[in-house]
Amino acid sequence: MIRGLLKQRGRVLLGFFLIAGPGWARKPPPKPLPIKLTAKISNRFNWDFKKDNLLEDTSQTNTEMIAQAKYLPNPRVQVVVGEWMVDNDLRPYNMYLNLSSDHVNFRLGNQIVRWGKADEISPLDVLNPEDLTLGFNRVRADRKIPVPMANLEFLSDAISLQGVFIPFFEKSIFKYTGDDWAYFDHLEKKYGPINIIEQEPAQTMKDAGYGGRLSGALGRFDLAFSYLNHRRDIPTLVGFPIGPPVVPGQVGGIEDLVKFSKFGFPPFIPPQPIQFRYDREERYGFEFETTAGSFGLRGDLSYVSSQSFTTQNLQEQWKPVITAVGGMDYSGPAGSYINVSVSQTQIRDYDPILAPTEEKTTTLSAQFSLELMSGNVKLSYLGYMNVTDKSYYHNPKVNIGYIPNIGIEVGVDIYGGPSYSQTGFFGNNDQAYLALKYFF
Amino acid sequence: MRIRIGSALAFMVLSSFAVAADNPDARTIAQRVNDREDGKDSYAKVDMLLTDRSGVTQSRSMISATKDYGKLSKSYIRFSAPASIEDTSFLSWEVEGKDDEQFLFLPELGRDRRIVSSQKDSDFVNTDFTYEDMQKRNVDKDTHKILREEKVGEYDCWVLESVPIDPKSSQYKRWVAWIPKGIYLPLRVEFYTRILRQPTKILTTRRLKKVDGIWTAIEAEMKNYERNTMTLLRTIEIKYNQGLPDRMFSRAYLKRNR
Numbered sequence: 001m002i003r004g005l006l007k008q009r010g011r012v013l014l015g016f017f018l019i020a021g022p023g024w025a026r027k028p029p030p031k032p033l034p035i036k037l038t039a040k041i042s043n044r045f046n047w048d049f050k051k052d053n054l055l056e057d058t059s060q061t062n063t064e065m066i067a068q069a070k071y072l073p074n075p076r077v078q079v080v081v082g083e084w085m086v087d088n089d090l091r092p093y094n095m096y097l098n099l100s101s102d103h104v105n106f107r108l109g110n111q112i113v114r115w116g117k118a119d120e121i122s123p124l125d126v127l128n129p130e131d132l133t134l135g136f137n138r139v140r141a142d143r144k145i146p147v148p149m150a151n152l153e154f155l156s157d158a159i160s161l162q163g164v165f166i167p168f169f170e171k172s173i174f175k176y177t178g179d180d181w182a183y184f185d186h187l188e189k190k191y192g193p194i195n196i197i198e199q200e201p202a203q204t205m206k207d208a209g210y211g212g213r214l215s216g217a218l219g220r221f222d223l224a225f226s227y228l229n230h231r232r233d234i235p236t237l238v239g240f241p242i243g244p245p246v247v248p249g250q251v252g253g254i255e256d257l258v259k260f261s262k263f264g265f266p267p268f269i270p271p272q273p274i275q276f277r278y279d280r281e282e283r284y285g286f287e288f289e290t291t292a293g294s295f296g297l298r299g300d301l302s303y304v305s306s307q308s309f310t311t312q313n314l315q316e317q318w319k320p321v322i323t324a325v326g327g328m329d330y331s332g333p334a335g336s337y338i339n340v341s342v343s344q345t346q347i348r349d350y351d352p353i354l355a356p357t358e359e360k361t362t363t364l365s366a367q368f369s370l371e372l373m374s375g376n377v378k379l380s381y382l383g384y385m386n387v388t389d390k391s392y393y394h395n396p397k398v399n400i401g402y403i404p405n406i407g408i409e410v411g412v413d414i415y416g417g418p419s420y421s422q423t424g425f426f427g428n429n430d431q432a433y434l435a436l437k438y439f440f
Numbered sequence: 441m442r443i444r445i446g447s448a449l450a451f452m453v454l455s456s457f458a459v460a461a462d463n464p465d466a467r468t469i470a471q472r473v474n475d476r477e478d479g480k481d482s483y484a485k486v487d488m489l490l491t492d493r494s495g496v497t498q499s500r501s502m503i504s505a506t507k508d509y510g511k512l513s514k515s516y517i518r519f520s521a522p523a524s525i526e527d528t529s530f531l532s533w534e535v536e537g538k539d540d541e542q543f544l545f546l547p548e549l550g551r552d553r554r555i556v557s558s559q560k561d562s563d564f565v566n567t568d569f570t571y572e573d574m575q576k577r578n579v580d581k582d583t584h585k586i587l588r589e590e591k592v593g594e595y596d597c598w599v600l601e602s603v604p605i606d607p608k609s610s611q612y613k614r615w616v617a618w619i620p621k622g623i624y625l626p627l628r629v630e631f632y633t634r635i636l637r638q639p640t641k642i643l644t645t646r647r648l649k650k651v652d653g654i655w656t657a658i659e660a661e662m663k664n665y666e667r668n669t670m671t672l673l674r675t676i677e678i679k680y681n682q683g684l685p686d687r688m689f690s691r692a693y694l695k696r697n698r
Contacts, residue, residue, distance in 0.1 A: 038523065100696060102687055114550050141549050155692040220541065222554055291556045331555070333562050374492040374669060375566035402496060404522055439523045 123302035129233035159216035166209035195273040226285035235276035239316030253420035335371025391417020407437035466584035479680030514689035595620035
């Protein structure tokens, strides 16, 4: 499209030179501007499998648009300006200046940086917050929100060193109440309004995040070590000053939390608001990637020295946490692809009073796809299963790509699990969808 | 994935299936095709037109660069259109006698990834070329026989038949190539996957041109008779021996400026 516009502009200029005479015509024709425009517009039509309450709309349309302009005056300089509109909410997208030389790359501005080698479940891929307003309906890459960052890389054939500085804290986008995809919505419908207070960090340099990553290859092994000091973009529950007594053998859940905050523990403890805050954490990471025979192998390991957990009587305990992820993929004939990974999170120095959080949590994730009709039709599946609490998300879908610049996707999102689990919150939100995407 | 796009575009060159000038024997002809001059490096802009069995066409554009470092050969491909695969890039490092090292950059993920050398009979990005078609093949892995001499257009050709010594080493039972004398770039190759008289696929060089003193296939098509599909490749621009920088074939370059 932009080429067409430039051609048209060229014709107008040519006409002008001919009219203006040979003096003008001797000047060289203008060079086309090194600008590239891209855009992605998607409409997703969702139909809920069931109606939760009288006020709920069982069908919904979500519109998303990303428009981006790239200015590339020479191979070493790049300026990118992009906007992201999600259901009439306009946000900045990629907006950065990139300068590069043979061994240095510097990017300053709104950007996405992804660490870790694992796929959908990666404990090291936490530099950018995510848009969780539609649960997990979009893949992780599409949920990432670009944030202001300075990103400096020193690159050589043997090793690369990267340093990032994130001056201002930005949290992930989600809702507590008032929406099917809100975390407390089902409980608010059951118990009435819930008093939630969020302690937001001040937007000062004290909340800056920073980190570094050293990566290199050892034979056919790609290895990387990283360190990140930042505020988690997902909130944690602030411990209650006085919580309810622990009932031996009873496992607490979010519903108990809501009930306690609304009704207290009569006659001794009055109702109290639920408070959330965004904790600072230090995260150490190790990642690897290699190939073995017909398989690709990769994994992430993260260590957080101190993370807040809620006990059964709604107090807080801080514990170190280790998360390990191992994944394997295989590309087969006829465009088939299989990718499976296993993740285990372990709370060190575990205390049984932390229930419902288990000492070890195991999650499986899987992705399969098969291309048909010269790649114009793709059958695929993406899903997760938390083996520990039996929660799950399944997303089988069909992609049709016959029409240039238009993508059609038909699929279903199926959520389930206990109500205190992440996907269990959305257990009533199973839906079928049709997504239409136009891009250029 | 095996992305060997050596000597401009190896699938246009298919250097292992070929011939020459004097009165050489079949193996010599095949060796001469393999050793054919294709420059120390190359940079090409290529358009691809895919036609499926129902006649629906799809076009793609890409740039391809290759560089030889003696026994090591590196190649780089970046798709520039359509928008659905734009900026998807591949990097391949091929060392003689060893497994290739290959990397893929997927812009939608914002990550580069080490990938497995694909099964040789897999299609290359949904084209009618398999990864085997794009690789150089050691001449001594096959027996070669001159079937006859024949004229194709203005070119006098040898018709050379090659059969793998170890049947497991190739997806093909045999292939027959029309090699113009003195040029060593196949004008036509028939690929047989079964013991049948009909080929499964036919590669036809539609247009041949000398660029910077090197014979280059400017337009070539691969027709798959089993699936009734076709892939047409058109070289829009090609340059040899430009002294391409080494950084172009590095992993840092793979994800840079995306």
